[in-house]
Amino acid sequence: MSADVTKADQTPPAAGSGTAPEEPKGGPAVGGAAARNAGAITGLLSGPAGRSAGLVLALVLLVVVGILTGGDRFASPENALTILRLGSVIGVVSVGMTFVISGGGIDLSVGAIVALSSVWATTVATQTMAANSHWIVMVFAAVAVGAGCGLVNGVLVAYGRIAPFIVTLAMLAAARGLAEIIAKRRTQIVRERGFIEFFGGSVLGVPVLVIMFALVAVIGWVLLNRTTFGRRTLAIGGNPEAARLAGIRVQRHTMYLYALLGVACGIAAVMLMARTTTGTSTHGQLYELDAIAAVVIGGTLLSGGRGTVVGTVLGVLIFTTLTNVFTLNNLDTSTQAVAKGAIIVAAVLLQQRVSRTRST
Template identity: 75%
Template sequence: MSVDATAENGTPGRSGTPAPDPDRQQTVAAEAPQQSRLAAVLASPAGRNLGLIIALVLLCVVGLATAGDRFGTLANAMTILRLASVIGVVSIGMTFVICGGGIDLSVGAIVALSSVWATTVATQAMAADTHWVVMVFTAVVVGAACGLVNGVLVAYGRIAPFIVTLAMLAAARGLAEVIAKRRTQIIEDRGFIEFFNGSVLGVPVLVIIFALVAAAGWLLLNRTTFGRRTLAVGGNPEAARLAGIRVQRHTASLYVLLGVACGIAAVMIMARTATGTSTHGGLYELESIAAVVIGGTLLSGGRGTIVGTVIGVLIFTTLSNVFTLNDLDTSTQAVAKGAIIIAAVLLQQRVAGRTHKT
């Protein structure tokens, strides 16, 4: 037989069952919206970018603590930015392709082929007769052509991006070796080298190019119809098609855009090394994808951030710089980068899961 009892707060309740505490219920109710708001802020682009900035700052602190004055100099900062500029331009283009639901494993090979084609004897002879802009134009056109081939096969040939770009990786690298005859082609035009290795108000031209490409990419993705269509195609291609977007043509244009970025990167690495060779662009596909993922762009498409990609590039470049200054081998660097990539993907999945629940 049950007996009525009086709860600790003075309200009647069933025997052995404590009555609910109104004050506690109000506290929980008040904390729930705050937690949801915090989760929403952390999942927002601003929240993700803030986390990346904190990670970059902590990495710089580690660099100062371990390498001291060798790390904390203006010259070293410019070295980091100069090294980040080439892979950064490729990563900006990769952001668009991944946002559109694709992937490209051939960017490094395209950079190599563009650099070789732009430094052949014939191309340099034309540049000597006219202007070194011919070399720049050649590199960009070759990159765009490779991107067009990738885009047409993916969009209209309906072949998986992984397979298409893997084939382009082998073909472009092989063609670069054939054209260069496995030799390093030296750039003779001093005007080309002096221009791209120069500086404006103390800022290297290569860094300025990276900044301009990043700014153009941000505007294109966030302030134009092209950017909105890219996110729509990556998020749900069928819904994008029903909305009137020409999905196949748009997908092909994303690969062309990435090809142009590879051509620009080829020009930059040509200027930095004064050479064109089939070995340029080694592992660029992995580094660019890693920077994009670290920056917060979803591998499944439909969401991306140029600012995050730029910070992701700076994180990886700064990490390599810290390792180099501390005389740590490249194998250790590779392990650290791999761990960072896995952590970033796991974090993406967790944030995506929370977003779906809310």
């Protein structure tokens, strides 16, 4: 007889009763139900819905702080659109970064790629071609340069077997330097009025830049959660060797991930050109840190294997709102940097705790 059998189970039924002993009231059934409920709640809180709820709560608290400290200046619709407009550029980069980090990689060159794409698309030659045909030439130039840089990163990481940190660090230096050479360290002005009017306009009061960010986020969510490409990305990030044994072409897929991020950088360059009406080698400063921070805050694992576009979008909004609150209260950028650093460390510690809880 096993050791976990209770005395009630061992007591024989009364003579002639013909019935089995009754189950103790409030016994295992109730305890088992409570344990199952507690487990369900824990699973919900540690799952995607729970993480998103936590991010929404953090964003709401930031909004409350902004209203209390900034008053009508923060609560105005114009300021809300300003927050969305400022977050749209880094948001597009962050969505692309979500795929690379989910696939087990990292990219430190996104800011430099944005700068190079903006410079290339605003050269005299490119703008002359746009003037003779259509401003869409500038868009193609920016996206093509971004995709090319991402493809170089992907080839070196996947087929050259060089650590992503080293490859993208080299691209950061090379792309920024090439942008300075092309622009001769000068700011290039966007002179194509059609380009500025289109991307600087609005639809039903919503800026085109915000709409572009929303479209990229929706496409990214569908690609990551509803396609084979997304499932393969998470599989590679979780265990590349197991993914290879399952028939996934890991090297080729990794190359595609970096190229996808390059395309996102090209789109972000177009948006930045429209917002500032310039192309310069100083564009995209520290974008790599902001994008990685937004992705990590959103719940994507730095080690790969789990990614969430919804979380990334919320992470971007949290950081952008935080910056807006600090700006309205005349707090310096150094204080903002300290706050961002503390938030990133807290998010990573929370990720580690959740991972340990799920593994036990």
